[in-house]
Amino acid sequence: MTRLLHHLGRATAAHPWRTLTAWVLLAVVATLTAGALGGTPQDDFDVEGARALTGVESLREHFPGSGAAGSSAQVVVHDPAGGEVSDADVADLTARIAEVDHVTSVSPPRWSDDRDTALLGVVLDVPVTDPDLAGGRGVEALEEAVDGAAGGLRVELGGELPNTSAEEVQGTGEIAGVAVALVLMVVVLGTVVAAGLPLLVALAGLGVSAAGISLLAAVTDVSSTAPTVAVMVGLGVGIDYALLLVTRHLEFVRAGVPVVEAAGRATATAGRSVVFAAAIVLVSLMGLPLAGIPMYSTFGFATGIAVVAVAAAALTLVPALCGLLGRRLLPRRERRGLPPRRRRPVREPWSARWAAAVARRPVPWALAGVVVMGALALPALDMRTFPRDVSNNPADSTTRQAYDIVTAEFGEGANGPLTVVVDRAEVGDAGVAAAAAQLRGTDGVVAVSEPVVSPDGAVAVLEAQPAFGPADERTPGLLERLRADLDGAEVTGSTAMFTDIAEMLSGRLWLVVGFVVAVSVLLLAAMFRSAVVPLKAAALNLLSIGAAYGVVTAVFQWGWGSGLMGLDAAMPVSSWLPILMFAILFGLSMDYEVFLLSRIREHWLRSGDAQASVVRGVAGTGRVISTAAAVMVVVFLGFATESDLVVRQIGLGMAVAVFLDATVVRMVLVPATMSLLGRRSWWLPGRLDRLLPRIEAEVAEDAGDAVGSPAPGRDREEELQGARG
Numbered sequence: 001m002t003r004l005l006h007h008l009g010r011a012t013a014a015h016p017w018r019t020l021t022a023w024v025l026l027a028v029v030a031t032l033t034a035g036a037l038g039g040t041p042q043d044d045f046d047v048e049g050a051r052a053l054t055g056v057e058s059l060r061e062h063f064p065g066s067g068a069a070g071s072s073a074q075v076v077v078h079d080p081a082g083g084e085v086s087d088a089d090v091a092d093l094t095a096r097i098a099e100v101d102h103v104t105s106v107s108p109p110r111w112s113d114d115r116d117t118a119l120l121g122v123v124l125d126v127p128v129t130d131p132d133l134a135g136g137r138g139v140e141a142l143e144e145a146v147d148g149a150a151g152g153l154r155v156e157l158g159g160e161l162p163n164t165s166a167e168e169v170q171g172t173g174e175i176a177g178v179a180v181a182l183v184l185m186v187v188v189l190g191t192v193v194a195a196g197l198p199l200l201v202a203l204a205g206l207g208v209s210a211a212g213i214s215l216l217a218a219v220t221d222v223s224s225t226a227p228t229v230a231v232m233v234g235l236g237v238g239i240d241y242a243l244l245l246v247t248r249h250l251e252f253v254r255a256g257v258p259v260v261e262a263a264g265r266a267t268a269t270a271g272r273s274v275v276f277a278a279a280i281v282l283v284s285l286m287g288l289p290l291a292g293i294p295m296y297s298t299f300g301f302a303t304g305i306a307v308v309a310v311a312a313a314a315l316t317l318v319p320a321l322c323g324l325l326g327r328r329l330l331p332r333r334e335r336r337g338l339p340p341r342r343r344r345p346v347r348e349p350w351s352a353r354w355a356a357a358v359a360r361r362p363v364p365w366a367l368a369g370v371v372v373m374g375a376l377a378l379p380a381l382d383m384r385t386f387p388r389d390v391s392n393n394p395a396d397s398t399t400r401q402a403y404d405i406v407t408a409e410f411g412e413g414a415n416g417p418l419t420v421v422v423d424r425a426e427v428g429d430a431g432v433a434a435a436a437a438q439l440r441g442t443d444g445v446v447a448v449s450e451p452v453v454s455p456d457g458a459v460a461v462l463e464a465q466p467a468f469g470p471a472d473e474r475t476p477g478l479l480e481r482l483r484a485d486l487d488g489a490e491v492t493g494s495t496a497m498f499t500d501i502a503e504m505l506s507g508r509l510w511l512v513v514g515f516v517v518a519v520s521v522l523l524l525a526a527m528f529r530s531a532v533v534p535l536k537a538a539a540l541n542l543l544s545i546g547a548a549y550g551v552v553t554a555v556f557q558w559g560w561g562s563g564l565m566g567l568d569a570a571m572p573v574s575s576w577l578p579i580l581m582f583a584i585l586f587g588l589s590m591d592y593e594v595f596l597l598s599r600i601r602e603h604w605l606r607s608g609d610a611q612a613s614v615v616r617g618v619a620g621t622g623r624v625i626s627t628a629a630a631v632m633v634v635v636f637l638g639f640a641t642e643s644d645l646v647v648r649q650i651g652l653g654m655a656v657a658v659f660l661d662a663t664v665v666r667m668v669l670v671p672a673t674m675s676l677l678g679r680r681s682w683w684l685p686g687r688l689d690r691l692l693p694r695i696e697a698e699v700a701e702d703a704g705d706a707v708g709s710p711a712p713g714r715d716r717e718e719e720l721q722g723a724r725g
Contacts, residue, residue: 001272001275002268002272003268005267005268005271005272005275005315006264006265006267006268007264008267008271008315008316008319009263009264009265009266009267009268009271009315009319010260010261010263010264010267010319012263012267012316012317012319012320012323013259013260013263013264013319013320013322013323014260014323015320016320016321016323016324017324019316019317019320020317020320020321020324023204023208023313023316023317026208027204027207027208027211030208030211030212031207031211033211033215034210034211034212034214034215037215037218038211038214038215038217038218039214039215039216039217039218039219039222040131040134040217041134041213041217041222041223041224041226041227042128042129042134042217042221042222042224043128043129043164043221043223043224043295044127044129044221044294044295045164045295045494045497045498045501047293047295047497047500047501047504048292049292049504050497050500050501050504051483051490051491051496051500052490052491052492052493052496052497052499052500053492053497053500054490054492055419055421055490055491055492055493055496056492056497058421058459058490058492059419059421059459059461059492062454062455062456062458062459063454063455063461071124071126071127071128071130071133071138071160071161072121072122072123072124072159072160072161073121073122073124073138073142073157073158073159073160073161073162074119074120074121074122074157074158074159074162074402074406075093075097075106075119075120075122075142075146075155075156075157076117076118076119076120076154076155076156076157076158076401076402076405076406077089077090077093077109077117077118077119077120077153077154077155078116078117078118078153078154078155078156078405078409079116079117079152079153079154080153080154081152082114082116083116084114084115084116085115085116085117085118085153089149089153090109090118090120092149093120093146093149093155094106094109094120096145096146096149097120097122097142097145097146099145100141100142100145101132101141102124102125102126102130102132102133102138103122103123103124104123104124104125105122105123106120106121106122106123107120107121107122107123110410112409112410113409116409117405117409117410119406119410119414121159122142122159122161124138124161128160128161128164128165129221133161136165138161138165139157139161139162139165142157142161142162143157143398154401154405156398156399156401156402156405157398157399157402158390158398158399158402158403158406158415159402160494162398162399162402163388163390163399163494164388165224172641173637173638173639173640173641173642174235174635174638174639174641174642175638176638177634177635177636177637177638177639178199178235178635178638180634181199181239181630181631181634181635182195182196182199184627184630184631184634185198185199185239185243185627185631188623188627189246189247189250189329190330190331190334191328191329191330191331191332193325193328193329194246194250194329194330197242197246197318197321197322197325197329198238198239198240198242198243198246198318199239199242200317200321201238201242201310201313201314201317201318201321202234202235202238202239202241202242202310202313202314203235203238204313204317205234205238205306205309205310205311205312205313205314206231206234206235206238206306206309206310208309208313209230209234209305209306209308209309209310210227210231212305212309213226213227213230213302213305213306216298216301216302216305220294220298221294221295221298222295222298222301222302223295223296223298223299223302225299225576225644225646225647226298226299226302226303227302228639228642228644228647229299229302229303229580229584229646229647229650230299230302230303230305230306231306232635232636232639232647232650232651232654233281233303233306233307233584233588234303234306234307234309234310235310235635236588236631236632236635236636236654236658237277237278237281237307237310237311237588237591237632238306238310238311238313238314239628239631239632239635240591240628240631240632241274241277241278241310241311241314242313242314242317242318243624243627243628243631244270244273244274244595244624244628245266245267245270245271245274245314245315245318245319246266246318246322246329247270247624248265248266248269248270249262249263249266249318249319249322249329250329250330251266252265252266253327253329253330254330254334259322259323259326259327260323262322263318263319263322263323264319266318266319266322267315267318267319271315273591273594273595273598274311274314274315275311275315276523276527276594276695277587277590277591277594277595278307278308278311279523280520280523280587280590280591280594281304281307281584281587281588281590281591282304282307282308282587283516283519283520283523283587284516284520284583284584284586284587284590285299285300285301285303285304285307285583285584285587286300286304287300287512287513287515287516287519287583288300288512288579288580288583290508290511290512290515291504291505291508291511291512291579292504292508293501293504293505296505296576296579296580299576299580300583303584348619349619349622349623350622351618351619351621351622351623351626351667352615352616352618352619352622354618354622354667355614355615355618355619355622355667355671356615358667358668358671358672358675359611359614359615359671359672359675362671362672362673362675362676363672363676365668365671365672366668366669366672366673366676368668369664369665369668369669369672370543370669372664373543373544373546373547373660373664373665373669374543376546376547376550376551376660377543377546377547377549377550378550379549379550379551379553379554379557379558380546380549380550380553382553382557382558383549383553383557383573383578384473384557384572384573385502385505385506385572385573385574385575385577385578386470386471386475386498386499386502386572386573386574386575387498387501387502387574387575387576388498388574388645389469389470389471389571389572389645390402390403390415391403391404391407391415391469391471391569391571392471392567392569392571392645393643393645394643395568397643403415407469410465411446411447411465411467412466412467412468412469412472413446413447413465413466413467413468413469414465415469415470416466416469416470416471416475416493416494416495417463417464417465417466417493417495418463418464418465418466418478418479418482418491418492418493418495418496419461419462419463419464419491419492419493419496420435420439420461420462420463420464420482420486420489420490420491420492421459421460421461421489421490421491421492422435422451422459422460422461422462422486422488422489423458423459423488423489424453424454424457424458424459424460425457425458425459426488427487427488431487431488432451432460432462433451435462435486435488435489436448436451436462438485438486439462439464439482439486442464442478442481442482442485444466444467444468444474444478444481445464445465445466445467445478446465446466446467447464447465448462448463448464448465449462449463449464450462464482466478466495470494470495470498471571471572473572475495475499476499476502476503479491479495479496479499498575501575502575505575505576505578505579506575506578508579509578509579509582512579512582512583513582516582516583516586517538517542517586520534520538520586520587520590521534521535521537521538522534522692523695524537524590524593524594524597525684525688525692526692526693526694526695527594527695528597528601528682529682529684529689529692529694530681530682530683530684531683531684531685531688532677532680532681532682532683533597533681533682536673536674536677536681537590537593537597540589540665540669540670540673541585541586541589541590541593541661541665543665543669544585544589544657544660544661544664544665545581545582545585545586545589545657547656547657547660548581548585548653548654548656548657548660549578549581549653551652551653551656552573552577552649552652552653552656553573555567555652556570556571556572556573556649557570557571557572557573558570565640565648565652566641571645573649574645574646574649576646577646577649577650577653580650581650581653581654581657584650584654585653585654585657585658588632588654588657588658588661589657589658589661589665592625592628592629592661592662592666595621595624595625596617596618596621596625596666596670597617599616599617599620599621600613600614600616600617600618600674601613601617601682602617603616603617604682610674610675610677610678610679610681610682611675611678614670614671614674614675615671618666618667618670618671622667625662625666626662628662629658629659629661629662629663630662632654632655632658633655633658633659634655636651636652636654636655636658637651637652637655638651639651640652640655
């Protein structure tokens with residue numbers, strides 16, 4: 001691989017305009033293809049294995065053309081002055097809504113006790129995933145119908161269709177995050193040109209990946225949130241990959257290597273880390289299908305497309321632009337050969353002094369690091385999950401306004417009623433009446449509707465209103481009791497479906513964790529020829545991810561510091577988050593692990609001094625890792641300002657995890673544990689050594705080294721492994 005990457009770097013740097021032209025053509029073709037054949041991301045909550053799906057399918061079979069077969073919405077009409085809403089205003093709204101495409105019926109209004117609020121049920125003949133409704137088009141049609149009607153009254157939209165529509169991406173926080181990242185890179189790299197290069201490369205890769213995700217949406221249902229998550233991850237890793245390559249290129253240029261050769265060597269060395277880091281992120285993402293929910297799997301596919309695209313952009317566009325810009329990437333005084341304005345005394349970098357201090361007293365440092373991470377992870381033991389609840393939407397959104405009005409006028413449970421489908425053909429009318437009576441007598445149920453019999457008489461439907469909202473911690477218990485007590489009936493509806501999804505994802509978390517950890521450990525073992533280092537890396541990654549879970553739980557569920565996040569109420573953690581964040585973060589954490597361990601291993605093979613190799617490895621990577629992590633943190637925090645709950649929670653969680661990974665883990669726990677383990681860090685049983693394929697780690701070449709020569713210290717590695725016996 002080294003020779004191939006070196007050739008790629010030299011070729012693109014020697015012919016930059018050919019490379020740039022190829023990327024422009026690729027972007028144009030991909031965009032045109034996506035425009036002609038691409039699809040629209042849309043959510044599909046028909047999850048095989050969820051108990052609620054049985055009831056949904058029964059409703060679709062026996063109530064054709066109903067909201068169960070298609071979709072539904074609520075229109076809330078409210079007089080903010082407290083006056084009574086007139087029948088004429090409601091009739092006018094009903095007529096307007098009935099004219100909207102795909103609307104088959106509008107139910108008679110349900111009135112609040114003081115008649116200042118009317119609740120209309122809207123039934124559509126197509127599901128929310130239909131192209132005519134997807135992408136917010138269905139909600140826009142309803143908004144146009146009610147716009148300007150009933151002067152002086154508030155008209156808000158809620159229910160299935162508006163509640164499942166993706167929140168509009170604002171972009172303000174993301175732009176601010178990218179701007180801060182650019183400033184950080186200017187400080188580190190010294191010039192605006194060099195700092196802008198990683199950002200430009202990452203954006204180029206994301207542009208191509210957007211077309212790929214659109215084409216993916218044409219052949220399968222892609223979650224409406226998946227593209228945003230893909231952009232978030234792609235932007236972070238894309239900047240990191242390009243920054244690593246640019247930094248290495250500048251090291252070679254400063255050592256006197258010609259520009260084209262420097263680009264080739266940077267691609268041959270740092271490019272190896274980019275390839276391996278991207279591969280391990282993809283492996284982690286491929287664990288998502290094990291969750292057993294097709295729509296959830298598309299998070300992995302969409303993010304994988306983004307990671308591949310930005311990695312390809314980094315490996316080709318970075319050397320091309322480095323070759324095109326030449327020495328203009330260096331600061332002006334350096335290009336002119338002038339001495340620095342301020343001469344500073346020559347001393348070891350701060351990272352070397354820090355690592356040496358940790359290595360001298362590894363036990364207290366390791367204990368302190370574990371205590372900090374453990375304390376941050378403790379709230380995760382109380383984590384409660386729920387897929388989606390509009391009570392957490394921005395206060396000015398129509399869905400949140402509708403939710404709040406319905407809560408105030410009809411009770412919180414009116415926002416998430418449970419639908420009970422009774423098999424009337426089996427139990428008869430007496431059984432239907434008995435089910436209704438049992439529902440009314442159930443603790444936690446405050447209202448039960450009259451039964452509605454299907455046109456074929458096979459089933460009867462009852463609606464039970466809980467005493468609490470859909471995301472309340474008591475909802476799973478109520479659902480379980482009803483399913484256990486009601487004979488010949490199925491409990492379904494969006495609240496039941498979301499509760500089932502949360503339980504399914506919670507139950508399959510450890511399956512995904514086991515797969516991702518096992519495969520990653522094997523890859524690291526093959527790369528670093530050690531059985532101890534991969535296990536240590538996995539344990540430390542799990543520790544940082546657990547701490548991130550704890551912080552998200554404390555902020556969102558417990559409400560600690562919620563004001564800083566713009567939250568006005570505590571909320572459960574999104575059930576999409578634990579598995580999705582684990583898969584992404586485990587891969588991202590391995591990026592820094594690979595970069596750091598590659599340097600440590602190189603010094604170990606050359607010197608055989610385990611402790612000194614740790615200090616030198618941390619010293620050689622501390623500045624780059626710190627910069628790359630800082631860039632990723634500010635990018636993720638930018639996404640944490642979005643209104644979409646999943647994106648907001650993942651953005652904060654990943655920012656916290658990357659920060660902890662680059663500080664507590666890489667600068668404290670790694671040097672402390674590896675100093676404690678000493679030579680035992682590189683122990684590998686002989687039989688396992690023969691079974692594992694050999695994947696060479698990155699080699700940090702000096703200016704005079706010949707690219708493509710055997711890895712430094714290979715003889716030394718064999719000697720050390722023989723000594724280990």
